[in-house]
Amino acid sequence: MNNIKLKINGRIYEVKVEKNYTLLYVLRDMLDITGPKEGCGTGDCGACKVLIDGQALNACTTLAVKCEGKEIITIEGIADGPNLHPIQESFVEKGAVQCGFCTPGMVISAKALLDQNPKPTRDEIKKALNNNLCRCTGYVKIVDAIEDAAQKMRGDNHE
Ligand code: FES
Ligand code: FES
Structure with missing residues (x-):
């Protein structure tokens, strides 16, 4: 030991x-x-x-x-106390929380990506999720959520 x-x-x-x-x-x-x-x-x-x-x-x-x-x-360390991280908020708002089992790993991959690349293209987002398997509904909402979170984190105007 x-x-x-x-x-x-x-x-x-x-x-x-x-x-x-x-x-x-x-x-x-x-x-x-x-x-x-x-x-x-x-x-x-x-x-x-x-x-x-x-x-x-x-x-x-x-x-x-x-x-x-x-x-x-x-x-567990991504949120700021009781406040969700913008990536978590966007996952909820965009309906990207799917089976729940894979979501923590997706959020972690998104965080690593956005910390290094605040304005990724959809292809770059998909590439960052290469090693996150989702077998339920596909990745469209997840990519939407990460794009949305990137905008929030950059402080861009956002509806
Ligand atoms: S449990 Fe670690 S990659 Fe699947
Ligand atoms: S999010 Fe878990 S299988 Fe799709």
């Missing part, structure tokens, strides 16, 4: 982990941070995405021991 410190949503957690524990296991099963979901467990669906130093990465294929000293943000 290794004692490690992880910084998650601004708070430091000390955990005892084996070298092969995934970040997703530590978040969900050890720390009860259950926003990141376990879909495939093999890096294919994006339901477990978290921000690690600003990059949207799959927690199911990331080893917890590799995350020491990094800034981890889960969906």
Whole structure:
């Protein structure tokens, strides 16, 4: 066992982990941070995405021991207290919250994208969602929501 410190949503957690524990296991099963979901467990669906130093990465294929000293943000850390993040607001307003299981991962991918590229094209948004599988209704409303959130975050005029 290794004692490690992880910084998650601004708070430091000390955990005892084996070298092969995934970040997703530590978040969900050890720390009860259950926003990141376990879909495939093999890096294919994006339901477990978290921000690690600003990059949207799959927690199911990331080893917890590799995350020491990094800034981890889960969906729980995206909102500002009781206020939803503009991306979350736009997902709700545009009807992009679909099955719910995939949504946290989509919001995380959107956040990583918009932090790096405040004015993405629809194609760039679709590319950022490449690793977020949705099998229910497709991506149109999700892309609409991210475009809408980008406008809000830039402070553009917005109906
Ligand atoms: S659960 Fe991690 S990518 Fe599917
Ligand atoms: S949002 Fe989960 S399958 Fe479409």
